[in-house]
Amino acid sequence: MAFTDLSIASEATIQPILEIAEQAGISKKALELYGNYKAKINVDQLPPVQKMGQVVLVTAISPTPAGEGKSTVTVGLADAFKQLNESVAVALREPSLGPVMGVKGGATGGGFAQVLPMEDINLHFTGDIHAITSANNALAALIDNHLHQGNVLKIDPRRITWKRALDINDRALRQVTIGLGGPGQGVPRQDGFDITVASEIMAVLCLAGSLADLKERLAQMVIGYTYDRDPITVRDLGAEGALTLLLKEAFKPNLVQTIEGTPAIIHGGPFANIAHGCNSLIATNTARRVADIVVTEAGFGADLGAEKFMHIKSRKGGFHPDAVVIVATVRALKMHGGVAKTLLAEEDAEAVKRGMVNLAKHVDTIRQFGIEPVVALNRFSGDSEAELAAVLDWAEAEGVAVAMTEVWEKGGAGGIALARLVKQELERPTDFHHLYQEDDSIEEKLRTIVQKVYGGADIQLSDLAQKQLVELKKYGWDSLPICMAKTQYSLSDQPKLLGRPEGFTITIREIIPKLGAGFLVCLTGDIMTMPGLPKQPAALNMDVTSDGKAVGLF
């Protein structure tokens, strides 16, 4: 195939964003244009609605290096609904520059199921992530300035938990020492940089319901502890006003379009491990105000993304998904069935059958939430009929709704069968319920997730986590939902245990309260919050023509 995502995007016909907005009933008054093809939406200017749109959550099996195409299916499904004359919008995360510059990839879909202008969205977009970087580092500078100027709050420099952030993959910044050079250059201490999408400010922006709520959440963020081990918040520093000021434009959701002209609201993009991994609540709710059906996605597999969507994002938003799509591919199922990445090109229907256990677990999980999922079998050109049949036969036997998708190559037309199945589910009431309640104890909440969602046996708390548990209770922070930071590759906490491991115990290494975001991050294993660049970074193939066209972006 000579097509690339960039070449397809460049050839596509893009409509003025004012037209997309008009079709969606968004008045010009509610828009702030960023060029002709991007706009921020002033949510306060939208008319009141009778009924908010239904939500279709797109999730996936446990991801593998083979790729599942979840964003592509999300976009293609929305375009399929449009072809069926449904009122539809898609809500997606904003891509981070780190992965864009690091490895070929992005969060704007692929092939003929992409959002436009792809180039802008992948590079700076409307500046939201840069505003978050600014706010994150302004807070860090205010903290270090407080230490330097007398430290009235008695912040213990060894117990500052707020890290600096950059929207880049840069392993050399994971562990640094700062404030070197003598008394005029600040207070020396250990520090580190996270990628901006791992900043708590990203999570806060994505869960805030209003500008006032944003400010209140920013004020609640804990930045460290005093010498007496009392928590210090942004409110103690008096910095929440400045941070909100830096974020007030970034808080407005962005309107763009798919290749087929479906309105796409792209806003926020928190990490899916130490945060909840889905686009902003305000974006999803804005999409629900302008469309009857909103297709959105959550990061990683259903064990992480969908679980957090249910227990964190939609709980906070007071809604729940009306339908769930689980994306699977033959290639990824083969890997769950034990095939190495280098051997994926060889036909192996038996491996697909063995790998079905992973999909089966995620189907079970979604059913536990009271929603009947639809499986999207995202077809790749090398898939054999026997391999595809292995999935379809399993689904028939298990009574699972499944549709093949070919949205990369065909756009919305490749997702019509899926859209029809999803539509059936949307017309049926769900029996939605959360798997745990917020006032369950932390151990109960953790055990519920491990047993019901991961299919594991039990949890184990490290000594550190046990100590932290006592502190969390002391501060009254134990009634927050859990945000599990676990490897995405396995249902367990062992990245190499593919398929459907059983009988495992999940070790909770550390519990980090995120008071602004409103969840407790529970770390299992090593979780990377600042990626590194590969040996051949994608950046080295990038260029611009003399008339300003991107080269090698994807």
Place this chain on the structure above:
Amino acid sequence: MAFTDLSIASEATIQPILEIAEQAGISKKALELYGNYKAKINVDQLPPVQKMGQVVLVTAISPTPAGEGKSTVTVGLADAFKQLNESVAVALREPSLGPVMGVKGGATGGGFAQVLPMEDINLHFTGDIHAITSANNALAALIDNHLHQGNVLKIDPRRITWKRALDINDRALRQVTIGLGGPGQGVPRQDGFDITVASEIMAVLCLAGSLADLKERLAQMVIGYTYDRDPITVRDLGAEGALTLLLKEAFKPNLVQTIEGTPAIIHGGPFANIAHGCNSLIATNTARRVADIVVTEAGFGADLGAEKFMHIKSRKGGFHPDAVVIVATVRALKMHGGVAKTLLAEEDAEAVKRGMVNLAKHVDTIRQFGIEPVVALNRFSGDSEAELAAVLDWAEAEGVAVAMTEVWEKGGAGGIALARLVKQELERPTDFHHLYQEDDSIEEKLRTIVQKVYGGADIQLSDLAQKQLVELKKYGWDSLPICMAKTQYSLSDQPKLLGRPEGFTITIREIIPKLGAGFLVCLTGDIMTMPGLPKQPAALNMDVTSDGKAVGLF
């Protein structure tokens, strides 16, 4: 006075930027809107012009903590020309978030001589500085990744000169160690962060003539040296394409407006010590394409800003100023006459007279360039008649054109007298010439600046600088213009020597080649490239109302 800059800006009537553009003959096709009041200009879409506009450079006496109001006079002078029905535009630097969050102040003028939307321009604006931060740090990450992945180029980690950057005041990042944590976390080394406006990329963006020139300059930047002490450039790393891609939108100049509706092109803002301190060349030239008169400014006093404007920016651009305004205030002249900041409120005409020597030197300097300067005496409310008369009498005796300005309080109407004087100079041919030629030796160039511009006796090179001189010649870098990094407070390199010191020697501590920017930075004394926050940062007074209005910004 109950007015603040923010309250005046908030009350001002702002016109849609499309109207401002139309009046300036910029077609809608050449614009990319960022909301209704900001736009980027696609320079390639501007029609060809018969004649480029004339340039009025606004510079000042040596700055003091009393403040001179140079940006305010620049904006007010442009508005005065507009009131006189001249075709005029103003070209200014973009404010950095560092000073905005740190101390009350900004680069958007003041009172009734401001640019709008003031709030947006001071916060993120169109994202240019963030794009520069991204490019700067992407390059840093690529360098450290190169070290980590085998270091094929044999870069000496101790001789990497490329630093990281953030658009913030953060002293704790001046000196850091990075790459700690073991073999998986990069190569440990000493590093530091500059404020983004001190990044060479900012200087490059401000001096590039086209996107292709931008890429070539980025490729030429030296990032460090090998173990054999050979220079390593961005081209050696193959990163110039990616950096240009990250900067391609930031390279487009931004159109906004003054309170009185004069088109304002605000673009780029390099530090005025280790860089050349004026808005981008492309912004000035774009302004010259749309207006007969372009009012622009340069950083700090005439010894730094104007000298660099003549020898670096306008030399590169192939033009020269057609008129020069030197801004002075009674308060600042009093400080040059020996009055302490705390005593400025007391009338002291004798001190003003003593301080005139500083203004006199800058007048002489501009005359040496073959231009007859006009002095703007920027009146403050506390100035006495006797103090003002001291300046006017001196000017009359010396044959220097002088006009009083009251643009903060009256806008353009307060600058009419100045505009009339400047207009006279614009109608007279200048006898412009550079004070040194690029192929003069480095020592000759330095001596010329010190003797002719600073009024000093001679130069002295440190041992390090002497060694560097040999290397610069070896690499053939000695024919670049000089970018002097000297304290702005004194004509000498001693910040406390106000007025007009004489007989002094300037010590060149270090010479840093900036091959991309195309100049040799010569450091004298300690030059700060990452400011710190004050004890009470301005950020702590900032806020947003629940309907999104900025509070405490200025």
